[in-house]
Amino acid sequence: MKKNLSEDFSMEDSLEQIIQEKNLVYRPTRLMTGATLSYCPGCGHGTIHRLIMEVVEEMGIQAETIGVSPVGCAVLAYDFMDVDFTEAAHGRAPAVATGIKRLWPDKYVFTYQGDGDLAAIGTAETIHACNRGEQICIFFVNNGIYGMTGGQMAPTTLEGMVSSTTPYGRNVEQMGPPLKITELVAQLAGTYYVSRQSIHKAATVRKAKKAIRKAFEVQKEKKGMAFVEFVSNCNSGWKMTPNEANQWMEDHMFPFYPLGDIKVDGKLVKNVIQDL
């Protein structure tokens, strides 16, 4: 006689049944080195690192991929992503990546930059690399603040947003409005794919991964520059818990930095002039 199995199993037994190699549906990619991430709890950098490495793993291009890390919180990115990496001077990652790609046109070259690196000190390198249509991918993490140096105002800081150097909120009359560099580079002839994504919810993470994949595919086909912005949080700099910061980002960042593709296959799919 068969007994009713469910009565026999304690919870431990059934968990043991599930936790087996054959039932594995998701494991963190092995292309992350396993080093403990130096980021604050809840920081989006870790998720974006992992998504890039997942795409590299799926495309089977680990040996051909070269990253360029920025100055900022992600300065140690080479410790975490298990691909070849070089470190660029502050803001110069697109220029360094240009050199690498021109010498090794068959390698996959990407830069990984924050808003202080890409949109402030590296504005010239970013715009000119995009304008020349270098065959590289730029991954741009925008949290509206200088995270590593203590939460000072960045070019991307929102109007009225409090930072350590704008304790009463950003005053646009004095400091100018925030810079939408993604909309700006989308108008240049050299960019082929421009998109803005976020990584705070499971659904947006899945979309962000597709955008990263698309960016690498564009580079594979040598179509031009692929530029993907990630609107991310800086819960330490914003003085919030990670989940509060994610909610604040939805309420305040997304209206100004709307998510979605901006330029696909070399054609603008959004009215960026209006958005600027």
Added chain:
Amino acid sequence: MAKVRGAIVVDIERCKGCEVCVVNCPTDVIAMSKDVNSKGYHYAYMEHPDDCTGCTNCAIVCPDGAITVYRIKN
């Protein structure tokens, strides 16, 4: 059959207790432990393992890649 369909394994030492997985779990399986790991963070664990569907939402939003997901495929 056993009722449980999915399960997660949290790498306790990698978990930084950010709680992003907690709000992303559609079935409210995950909670933060009262205990702390060697760095002093309250780590995530399955409070209601019965309800886990193995949807992987928690794992893909985990900034530190601390979660592995298993699911019985019927």
